[in-house]
Amino acid sequence: MIKFKNLKLRTSFTLTMLIVYLMSLPVMVGITYQALLKNAEKESMGRAELLLNTMLGVRTYVGGTMRPVVDELSPDQKPIELTSGYYILREIADNIAETAKEYSFKFATLSPLNPANKANSLETEKINEFRSGRLSKEWKGFIKDSKGSFYAIMQSIKVEAGCLKCHGDPNIAPNEQKKIYGVNEGYNWKDGEIVGATTVYVPANVPIQNAKKALILFSIIYSVFFLLVIMVLDRLIIINIIRPIERLVVTADEISRGKMDKEFAVLANNEIKTLANAFTRMKLSLQKAMDILKK
Numbered sequence: 072m073i074k075f076k077n078l079k080l081r082t083s084f085t086l087t088m089l090i091v092y093l094m095s096l097p098v099m100v101g102i103t104y105q106a107l108l109k110n111a112e113k114e115s116m117g118r119a120e121l122l123l124n125t126m127l128g129v130r131t132y133v134g135g136t137m138r139p140v141v142d143e144l145s146p147d148q149k150p151i152e153l154t155s156g157y158y159i160l161r162e163i164a165d166n167i168a169e170t171a172k173e174y175s176f177k178f179a180t181l182s183p184l185n186p187a188n189k190a191n192s193l194e195t196e197k198i199n200e201f202r203s204g205r206l207s208k209e210w211k212g213f214i215k216d217s218k219g220s221f222y223a224i225m226q227s228i229k230v231e232a233g234c235l236k237c238h239g240d241p242n243i244a245p246n247e248q249k250k251i252y253g254v255n256e257g258y259n260w261k262d263g264e265i266v267g268a269t270t271v272y273v274p275a276n277v278p279i280q281n282a283k284k285a286l287i288l289f290s291i292i293y294s295v296f297f298l299l300v301i302m303v304l305d306r307l308i309i310i311n312i313i314r315p316i317e318r319l320v321v322t323a324d325e326i327s328r329g330k331m332d333k334e335f336a337v338l339a340n341n342e343i344k345t346l347a348n349a350f351t352r353m354k355l356s357l358q359k360a361m362d363i364l365k366k
């Protein structure tokens with residue numbers, strides 16, 4: 072066990088600074104990484120929100136502008152391809168995924184008409200949290216899977232009375248729909264029930280990697296800075312404390328051997344100067360005492 076009081080001034084100072092460095096490094100790295108991750112999150116969230124809002128904008132257009140026109144043109148025949156916002160958005164999402172592979176949009180659903188909309192295990196977990204009330208309406212965050220890191224936004228999908236003519240009792244559902252999707256899944260939903268989540272994924276590998284790179288750079292700069300501070304402090308201790316003390320020791324040694332012409336000289340005007348002044352007074356008293364003895 073090292074005892075600080077037995078260490079030389081320089082060693083104990085350097086050791087103290089090293090301990091401060093080692094203790095502060097994890098704290099600084101932790102705080103910085105949180106800030107960098109927040110930045111990466113903001114950047115990813117911006118992209119995810121853009122994709123989500125674009126898709127929801129298309130749905131508003133389909134429901135508000137397109138469907139009434141199609142309904143008027145063919146009142147008896149309402150092709151899903153022209154009237155179902157869910158169908159159209161899934162098709163658009165497929166097209167987007169072809170060019171921007173890591174971007175995806177999905178109406179993740181526990182029991183869907185179209186198997187392509189089936190929720191995966193993470194989506195199922197979040198949908199169940201929406202259902203139990205542990206999450207309210209929206210969840211955002213980073214997720215990781217075999218393909219890398221993604222940023223996801225999930226918004227709960229709630230059934231309304233109007234949905235039940237297609238998703239309620241299969242007996243009253245449109246025949247064309249039953250022909251395409253069968254009657255096994257996507258039915259018997261309840262009014263007010265949460266059945267799924269509108270979900271977008273955007274790639275987050277690059278922003279997370281950038282955050283990690285910036286963190287490494289920060290750690291290097293912090294360490295170099297500390298090393299420089301330790302080196303400068305060491306120099307200052309040598310110049311301002313150790314050298315003057317060594318000079319005082321030499322002078323005191325010489326005076327003790329009778330060389331009374333030697334002076335305690337200190338350039339700086341600090342505590343060591345005060346010590347030197349006290350030594351000088353002591354030397355004068357000694358001289359006087361010796362003069363009296365000689366007489």
Ligand code: HEC
Pocket residue numbers: 151155157158161178179180182183184185186188228229230231233234235236237238248257266267
């Ligand atoms: C006119 C019939 C109809 C109505 C009304 C309707 N849907 Fe659908 N819905 C469909 C069809 C058809 C699909 C399958 C689209 C596809 O192939 O992706 C679907 C798909 C979905 C999906 C994706 C999961 C799945 O089943 O494939 C969700 C979620 C959904 N609908 C929710 C709703 C909600 C909520 C409402 C009411 C606000 C509603 N739907 C009203 C016909 C309808």
